[in-house]
Amino acid sequence: MARVAFAFRYGQVIMKFSEALAVLRLLGTRHEDAMTVQDIVAKWNNLYAEKLHKRTAQRYLSELSTDGIDGRAVIEVDASSKERRYHLRVSEMANWLMTDEAALYQVLSLQVLQSTFGDAVAAGVERQMDMAEHLTQEQRRTKRLRDRVRIVPDGVGRLRAKISSEILACVMDALASNQLLRVEYRSAAGNHSNRELNPLGLVAKDGTLYLLAVKGLGDSPIAYPLQRMKSALVVPRPAHDRLDFDLDRYIEASHQLSHGIDATLEPxxxxxxxxxxxxxxxxxxxxxxxxxxxxxxxxxxxxxxxxxxxxxxxxxxxxxxxxxxxxxxxxxxxxxxxxxxxxxxxxxxxxxxxx
The missing domain is CATH 3.30.70 (Alpha-Beta Plaits)
Structure with missing residues (x-):
């Protein structure tokens, strides 16, 4: 990894630190996700305005896959096939980019998030989780804590509500892109309807997920349980900003999305x-x-x-x-x-x- 940190060798620039990090971000940590030089060039050019040439990529990969005097290289090379394939070496990346305490917190945090969001929460964070898993297994103290600490929800242990991963992904996409959402919804009484919603936020509570949304600008937010959505589609139109709406204040004011027996939630x-x-x-x-x-x-x-x-x-x-x-x-x-x-x-x- 020291080879990455140094920008000069014999008075000549080898590689900028930012360029090295950009290359590392493209690679996965698993053998099955290893990429060829051509794959790396294509992914780089799809993400960055400054184009990467194949010869430059080969030079970068050569530098990053060569062991240094202070440790092993951060990139591992699979030369078993006709074209060399490259992926991150988990042990080296973990030791450089993450402390064992941070790794433990990340593993425990994922337990909490997966209890609500399921496997969808791990999408896109495989690399970080591989490094965290490696460090918590390597260090004796954190391994003990990892094996002996669990976080469970309140209640009698009811199963999580069954939420379609496709619907959850669609809801997250609508929130992230600030677009409208069209859903087919079944109420608790079994009534079906199609609704075009203006999404405001997503809240995890009591083993399920609630989409806070409105149909009209003047409407009060309604909490829609995601397990009652039969289908969802992002509408390619911008959602309306509710400047008067703050998610944290709403949760506090509604006493954690409680339903009042009377018409008011006044204490x-x-x-x-x-x-x-x-x-x-x-x-x-x-x-x-x-x-x-x-x-x-x-x-x-x-x-x-x-x-x-x-x-x-x-x-x-x-x-x-x-x-x-x-x-x-x-x-x-x-x-x-x-x-x-x-x-x-x-x-x-x-x-x-x-x-």
Whole structure:
């Protein structure tokens, strides 16, 4: 790699550092992706305005595939066929371009992203991932951490929603190119429709992906789950910029894309009692930084939790998941709904059901 860093040899320019990096960017890390000189020239000339001649490419590749006094060359040559083929030597590239700590973070980050985006997230990053995998295997400390650290989502372990990789790629393309998107969509009730959407953002939540989009400039954003899209097509027309829309602010204002029980997501003071054996859930992971817990001096008494939150469907489900261990006190409307809901559930379990 030292041969790449030096720009001069015996007083004559061998190769500019920028040119060396440009050549390295063209190559893959895997043997099956090895390229001939002609392939490299064609790819270069397709990407860069300044043309690359075959003889110049041969000289560059000769320099980059020759071992130096301080280490092996960064390009490996496959001379088994009639034409020589070239690919990056993973071990050398990894040692020069990535620390073992960065490699570990990249491998763990990919685990998180793949749990939501699937294999689509790895498209185009094979080279970086090959280097990261190599380094985490080479270094004993990072290998241990790589093998002993896992990141799993919340919940009961439901499978990810099945999202077509073609539809996901189309949605990403529309967002990246700032163009309209036409989709065939099936609602939760099973109704089919064709919609031309102005995409605003993509959000991963609860094992699926939501496209935030509007149909008209004055419309409020709607979250479209990608698994309900039967087809998608990028429309070759520019999307309309919504200068009043900020994705992060929208997520915060909608409380992580929550659906309100009433017409508004304005916070209300929620007060509920929690059994002693369940209070640790609210101590260890508060519902909000404004949450307050009032406990009695008697260890067997129930604690009272107060927190300002919008009344959403997910909040109702969350509180109900504690069964008899949580009792809503306020607001009265939520207490009444929870009581009716749980009474209906209890009535079903009290029936003498026959198979």
């Amino acid at each position: 209300k003071v929620i007060k509920f009692k929690v059994a002693p054996e369940w209070i640790y859930h609210f101590k260890e992971r508060p519902l909000s930084h404004l949450q307050e817990i009032h406990e009695s001096k008697n260890s067997g008494d129930w604690a009272v939790v107060t927190v300002p939150l919008p009344v959403t469907i997910l909040l109702k489900v969350f509180l109900a998941s504690f069964g008899p261990g949580v009792e809503v006190i306020e607001p009265q409307s939520l207490r009444r709904e929870m009581g009716q809901w749980l009474a209906q559930a209890a009535a079903r379990y009290s029936e003498n059901l026959t198979p």
